[in-house]
Amino acid sequence: MTALAMAEGTCIVSSESDSSGQHTGSEEGEGAQQAIDALSAAQREVLERCLHTLTHAKNDSHTLAALLLITRLCPAGQLDSATLRRIFEAVGLSLPARLLVTAVRGSDASGLPPEELLSLGTALLAALSTDPDMAAHPQLLTTIPLLLGLLADGPKWSLQKQAQHQARQGMEPDQPSQAEDGEQSSQSINTTKEPVQDTAGVKAPAQDAKSTTGSEEGTAENGAPTSHSTVKLDEALATDCYQVLITVCALPRGPDQLLARGAVPALCRALEQKQTLSHEKGLPLLGALLSGKTKERAWSKHPAELLSLLARVSQDFCRATGLTQLDMCALVPQFLPLPGGTPKDTDLTPTMVSLWVALRPMLQAKLTPDQLGPVLVLSACLLDLCGWEPVGPPKFCCLLVNRACVEVRMGLEEPPDTELSPQLQQTLTACYRVMEAAMEQACSSQGVTQQSDAQPQTAITGLSLQQSRQVLRVLEEAFSAVIYHLQQVDLSRYSDPFIFATFRSLCAWLAEETSCLKEEVTALLPFLMGYARSHLQGESQDQGLSNWMSEMSVGDCSQRGAWTGKDALRYLLPALCHLSAEDTPRKVLLTLDTPALLVTFLSQGWGDLRGKGGAALSRDPSMETACSALLNFAVTEPERVRKDPCFRSLESLLSFKPAPKAPVEAGQRRFFSAALRCLLRGALDSSSRPGPVRVTPALGGVVGGGWGAVEAGSAGPGRLCEGPALDHQPLVREEGWLNNHTLTMLGSCSALPDPHTHGALEEASAQWHSSAPFCRQEISVLVKSSAREPWVAWAI
Known part of the structure; x- marks a missing residue:
């Protein structure tokens, strides 16, 4: 096949996509099927003959010719899954991989210029990746480092070999248009595979982005050129590369696959060098990698690159204005590290201060609910990360809390059957986090005096007594709405992540504030205990909530683990410790069999600790709090202690029950001896x-x-x-x-x-x-x- 024919085939094979890199057919499967159905009988016969030829091709020229004819009949973006599957089985992924390897090595054996090989190889990969099964194929995954190298550093094949190729074709050597004069750079591909003209199968080497994109001349430690300008990638070629990566990222294990193959440093380098489509497609792809379960591993593996990326995104946010800045509020949280997961010796304060400076006018402006939601979500994320210190003066801190409380009242004080939209639920969850951060200060004496340097950075510095009372008042009104909303919740919604967020927020309030809304809280105790008991006794039913907890990083940042049904009760325990000390709520708790639930919790917790050999944790604060609540019952309700069988179970647990062969009295004897x-x-x-x-x-x-x-x-x-x-x-x-x-x-x-x-x-x-x-x-x-x-x- 001639170079001209292959170039023509390249344009046709390239999958049809719009400027965003997504396939133009909104219903891809329906569009493909319609295209196949629209073929005439003669065209169908030709298509079958081409597929037969493709299956029995003896060399690459025959394969490429058959592909050219197929895509002329039906463009790649309109091929149905069955046809794509037949093409994949005939061609496999070794051909596009060999096209890429041949191009980056600058081999002359193909008789084609490198840009033609790259364009054809990436176009084939983009077309084949439209099928999820093909996108997850190991052969396609091996091409990811090559694609990342192209996106990060451009097509750096040898310009000398390109000039030699042009001379053999009888053409005048062109001046380098994609690199500086005199630059002699080539891809450092560690491979001994054959070029594309041979029929032997060749796989792209599974190397990271650094090893596949390094220049022969000076490079920095991260693989970026130190003395030469960046070679720009053709936009159509970049679109196909990003199409493959975006498709892989959408797979269940896609983010893990990209992270393991060096996607984060390569995409960061592409942004730093302002490569083709890096901002339009590379930045959203990085956001997807940093928004899910791979976020923590990405930050631990590539802290320097991600800190630089965060600074760049923050600068763009602060420089933006109007609606553009409002739109970016939803983008910035993706690039923030997890609370407690910031790299050591890293000072995020300057970045946080600059972000708050940009946020203050937004929170002071009149915004629609849809506009205010992302602003509050970003505010909550910044509070989780660095506390109140960089937020600003106390007056602005009070304004932030007030806006969050107003949104909660407006969102929750609706008729019982009102369904909250996912966007509103996200906004309210962010408001809960703002309210929880405010409670720690407004409900303590530390929040009303000048903070010392020794106090934690979560303090609202300089909060006056009047401002503290104002915050408490608006918090009380907001939690009144929270109680009202939880009163409407039935058993069918116990696994709803938003209900858990609402429950958790109220528990945080009850742990700090014991004097407000006593009657309302007492009336809500049946729901609170029923909700905690349901999760403690039915952990296997909470998979959806477990996934949400993991993605939202809810829990102790220093000891992140999988969600368990015990977590709901853990959040409620401090409140139970307070409520069990008061007569009226304690009577209600006894009717709800609360001591038995606490004993079950202790028994399970003790079993977990023994299963871990007792060395996993030096102490479990939640178990200690459960013991305190039980002690309140034991001291104030002696008759209940004598009659309730759960206390006999607790006695056996505390006496360190021996192995079954030993008499039960032996363990109890040791316990009472120690007590005396x-x-x-x-x-x-x-x-x-x-x-x-x-x-x-x-x-x-x-x-x-x-x-x-x-x-x-x-x-x-x-x-x-x-x-x-x-x-x-x-x-x-x-x-x-x-x-x-x-x-x-x-x-x-x-x-x-x-x-x-x-x-x-x-x-x-x-x-x-x-x-x-x-x-x-x-x-x-x-x-x-x-x-x-x-x-x-x-x-x-």
């Missing part, structure tokens, strides 16, 4: 005798206001005498708690610290005096020996 030895013996300090006994500092804050707040009869030593599971009398003697510790202390000290401690010891003494002969004898001895101290006899 470490807790009760360490509760009171008589070192200051002959003065009054004191509560030790370590036990001073165990429950509520201190050790003395444990009501007599509700907890304390007397409770160790009850229960059928274990005879505690031998433990009292063996540990020496009564005679060697308590009775000795009473005989040597002048008074007990408070009436509560007195009551607890009085009950314990009465229990053991009535049930244990040896205890009765020891108590009688102390009473007789302390007759001169009436308070001792009265105490016991």
Whole structure:
């Protein structure tokens, strides 16, 4: 086949696409089928003959001729899947790969100029990639580094060989139009494969973008030229290259495939060198790579390139005006690193400050809801990343919180059957994040005074008392709307990610604020507990929510992991700790069987820790908070503790239940021995005798206001005498708690610290005096020996 015929074929083979790189047929499958159906009988016969010839082609010339005839009958963009599949089976992907390799090596064996080979090879790849199965084929994936190299650095074949080719064709050598005079650059392709004229199959080497695009002359560490101007790529060729990459990126594992083949540094280099279509197609492609699950790995693998990219995008955003800047609000978040995932020794503050400077006029302007949504989303992302420090003066911070709260009220205070659009849900989720960031300051004393350098950067510096009250007021109004919305949620929507975001936001509010909206919160407790219980007991049904949690990076940034059903309850635990300490909500929680849910959570958490060998985490704050809530129930509801079987399960869990062959009592015995030895013996300090006994500092804050707040009869030593599971009398003697510790202390000290401690010891003494002969004898001895101290006899 002549060079002219191949050049003509190149134009026809190229898939038809618009300026955005997408195929012009809006319904590609329907358009292809219509094109095939429109063929006459004679044309169909010719098409079949061409496909037969293609299948039985003996060399590349026959293959290319058949392809030319096929695309003349039906352009590549209009071929149906079945025809594309037959072409793929006949040609495979080795031909376009060999076309690319031959071009970048500058081989003369093909008899064609390199640009012709590149154009034809990329056009074939673009056409074949329209089928998802072909796009995921390993042979096509091996061409990705070559395509990335072309997009990043242009077609840098040897200009000397190009001139020699032109001389053989009887043409005057042209002046270099795509590189500076005298530049001698070629692709450093590490391959020994045969050129395109041979029939042997050749695969493109699976190398990264750096190894495939480096210049023979000086290059920087990232592979970019250091002393020569960039060679520009033909727009049609660039369109085909991006078409292949965009198609691959849309595959389930496509982002991983591109990331592993050097897509991020290559596309960043293309933007830096202002290569053809790099801004129109390369930037959106990078945004897609950095918006999903590959975001964290991309930042950890290519921090320098992505920091430079973020700075460039931020500069473009700050320089833009009007509607262009509003449109870019949806673009910038894609290029921000994850909170907590910023490279070490990196100061993002200047970039964040410049972004906030550009955002302030937008938040102060009158915008439509559709325009305001992306502005609030970007604001929330910046807050997650760097806190309040770079935001601006307190007045603007209050304005930001106010706008977020107003949007929440407007969005959620709708009739119960109103369906929220996905765009509105995204906006409201961003507003929740702004509100959560504001709560940490407005609900604490730190937020109303000048912040010191030692305080975290999340502080709103200089927030006055009046401004703090204003923020609290608008937050209260917004969370009233949140409660109203959650009251309308039924079981069928429990797996909705937006409902989880709303639930999580309310839990954050309840963890900080315990005095507002008490009646509304108490009325909502059945939903809150039902929602948490549903996720804890049905984790396998939450796959959609799990995917959303992963993509949104919800959770602890330092320990990201897969979503589990326990996460819903974890967010609610701080609120339960507060609510279980108040009479009215505690009664409601007991009717909802909350202690049993907490025990289940502890049991599962303890099983997870044991499964990890106990070395994964030094402590689990959520398990500690669950224990605090259970302690509130144990102290304030002793009758419920005696009767509720979940507390018997908790007792078995806390006593470190031994292996099944060992007696159950052995584990309980160890637990109560440790309690007598470490807790009760360490509760009171008589070192200051002959003065009054004191509560030790370590036990001073165990429950509520201190050790003395444990009501007599509700907890304390007397409770160790009850229960059928274990005879505690031998433990009292063996540990020496009564005679060697308590009775000795009473005989040597002048008074007990408070009436509560007195009551607890009085009950314990009465229990053991009535049930244990040896205890009765020891108590009688102390009473007789302390007759001169009436308070001792009265105490016991």
